[in-house]
Amino acid sequence: MEKQLEWTMHLDDTYYMNVFGKRMPVVFTHGKGVYLFSSEDKKYLDMIGGIAVSSLGHAHPRLVRAVCTQARKFIHCSNYFYIEKQAELARKLCDLGFADRVFLCNSGAEANEGAIKLARGYFYRQGAPRPKIVSADRSFHGRTMTTIAATGQEKMRTPFEPLMPGVVHVPYNDIDALKKEVDKTTCAVIIEMVQGESGVYPADLSYIRAIRSICDSTGALLIADEVQTGVARTGTFFAYEQYGITPDILTLAKGLAGGVPIGAVLSTQEASTGFLPGDHGSTFGGNPLACTAALAVLDEVDRKNLVGKAKSTGAFLVKKLRLLARKHEIIEEIRGAGLLIGISLKKPVAVALKKKCFEAGLLIGSVGDQVIRLAPPLILTRAQAASFITTFDAVLTESGSTI
Ligand SMILES: Cc1ncc(COP(=O)(O)O)c(C=O)c1O
Numbered sequence: 001m002e003k004q005l006e007w008t009m010h011l012d013d014t015y016y017m018n019v020f021g022k023r024m025p026v027v028f029t030h031g032k033g034v035y036l037f038s039s040e041d042k043k044y045l046d047m048i049g050g051i052a053v054s055s056l057g058h059a060h061p062r063l064v065r066a067v068c069t070q071a072r073k074f075i076h077c078s079n080y081f082y083i084e085k086q087a088e089l090a091r092k093l094c095d096l097g098f099a100d101r102v103f104l105c106n107s108g109a110e111a112n113e114g115a116i117k118l119a120r121g122y123f124y125r126q127g128a129p130r131p132k133i134v135s136a137d138r139s140f141h142g143r144t145m146t147t148i149a150a151t152g153q154e155k156m157r158t159p160f161e162p163l164m165p166g167v168v169h170v171p172y173n174d175i176d177a178l179k180k181e182v183d184k185t186t187c188a189v190i191i192e193m194v195q196g197e198s199g200v201y202p203a204d205l206s207y208i209r210a211i212r213s214i215c216d217s218t219g220a221l222l223i224a225d226e227v228q229t230g231v232a233r234t235g236t237f238f239a240y241e242q243y244g245i246t247p248d249i250l251t252l253a254k255g256l257a258g259g260v261p262i263g264a265v266l267s268t269q270e271a272s273t274g275f276l277p278g279d280h281g282s283t284f285g286g287n288p289l290a291c292t293a294a295l296a297v298l299d300e301v302d303r304k305n306l307v308g309k310a311k312s313t314g315a316f317l318v319k320k321l322r323l324l325a326r327k328h329e330i331i332e333e334i335r336g337a338g339l340l341i342g343i344s345l346k347k348p349v350a351v352a353l354k355k356k357c358f359e360a361g362l363l364i365g366s367v368g369d370q371v372i373r374l375a376p377p378l379i380l381t382r383a384q385a386a387s388f389i390t391t392f393d394a395v396l397t398e399s400g401s402t403i
Pocket of ligand 1: 107108109110112140141142143192196197225226227228253254
C-alpha cells in the first residue's frame with residue numbers, strides 16, 4: 001500500500017536520526033528465498049542480502065523453525081549461567097577452523113572491539129604491554145570509537161576525535177609499508193581479506209602471507225576481520241583459508257545468524273589468555289536465540305554445501321559480468337571472491353545505476369560513487385544469478401548515456 005510507504009517515510013523523517021540520508025523509497029513487508037516483497041506488492045531480487053547478512057535468504061523454513069522453537073522456550077538468560085546453545089555454537093565455530101576459543105557478542109563492531117581489547121590484554125598479561133595496532137588504509141572495522149580509530153577512512157574518524165590512541169594505518173597490499181610499521185611495540189595487525197566497505201578489494205596472496213610472517217617475527221597478533229567475508233561468503237568458510245595462513249584472532253558477524261544480531265571473536269588458546277574472568281562480557285551476547293539461529297545457519301551451510309555454491313555461483317556471476325563489461329563501456333573492472341563481488345565503474349554513477357536497478361526489481365549495493373557491490377544470499381541459484389545478469393544487462397542498455 002502506498003500509504004504504508006508514505007507513513008513510514010514520514011515517521012522516519014520525523015523521528016529517526018538522520019544517519020542514512022535518503023533511503024530507497026520502499027518498505028518491505030516480507031521475503032521468501034532470494035526475493036523481497038514491498039508494501040506495493042512488487043517483487044525484488046535481493047542481490048545485496050542485507051549487506052552479506054541474509055545468508056539463507058528470507059524466511060528460510062529451517063531458520064524460522066529453529067528461532068520460533070527457541071523463542072517458545074526462552075529467548076534470553078544471563079551469562080551467569082551455562083547456556084547450552086552458546087556452548088554448542090562455540091564448539092562448532094572452533095571445529096570449522098583455526099580457533100580454540102570463542103566469545104559471542106552482538107555485531108561486527110563489537111566483535112572487533114573485543115578482538116582489539118583481547119590483543120592489548122594479551123600483552124598486558126604477559127607483563128610487556130604493547131600499545132600499537134596496525135591497520136590498513138581504506139579498511140572498515142565498525143562505528144564504535146575504537147573501531148573507527150582502526151578504520152582506515154579519515155572521513156569516519158575526524159568528527160569524533162580524540163579517538164583511541166595507538167592505531168597506525170598503512171596502504172593495503174603494500175608489504176614494505178607494513179614491514180616499516182610492525183615492530184616490537186605492535187600488539188596486533190587487523191586486516192580484511194577483502195575490503196568490502198571501500199569497494200571490494202581482495203588482498204594479494206603474498207600480502208596476507210607476509211603479514212603472517214611479519215607478525216610471527218615481531219610477536220604481534222594477526223586479527224582477521226571476517227565480519228563480511230566469513231561464513232562461506234567468499235567460497236571458503238573463512239576467507240583466510242584461501243591464503244594458506246591462520247590468524248590468531250578472527251571476528252565474525254553479518255551472515256553468522258542469517259539476520260539475527262550476533263558477533264563472534266574467535267581465537268587461539270594462546271591469544272585467549274588476554275582475557276581473565278571479569279575482563280570482558282556482554283548482556284545479550286551469546287543468548288539462546290542468537291546462538292540457535294547461528295547453529296541453524298551453520299547446519300544449512302553444511303547440509304546444502306553453501307561454501308561450494310558460493311564459490312561456483314560467484315564464479316558464474318563474475319564470468320557473466322566480465323562478458324557484460326565487454327559490452328558496456330561503463331564497467332571498468334569486476335573483482336571479489338565467491339559471492340562478494342565489486343563492479344567498478346568508469347564514471348561516478350553507482351548511485352544512479354543502483355536506482356535504475358531498483359526500478360527494475362533488483363536490489364544491489366553501491367560503495368562510494370564508483371563501485372556496485374553484490375553480496376546476495378548464499379542460496380542464490382545459478383538460474384537466479386542468470387536472471388540477475390539479464391535484467392542488469394537490460395538496465396545498462398536502457399540507461400545508456402543517461403547514467
Ligand atoms: C569488515 C567489517 N568489519 C566490521 C563491520 C561492522 O559490523 P557491524 O555493522 O555489524 O558493527 C563491517 C560492517 O560492514 C565490516 O564490513
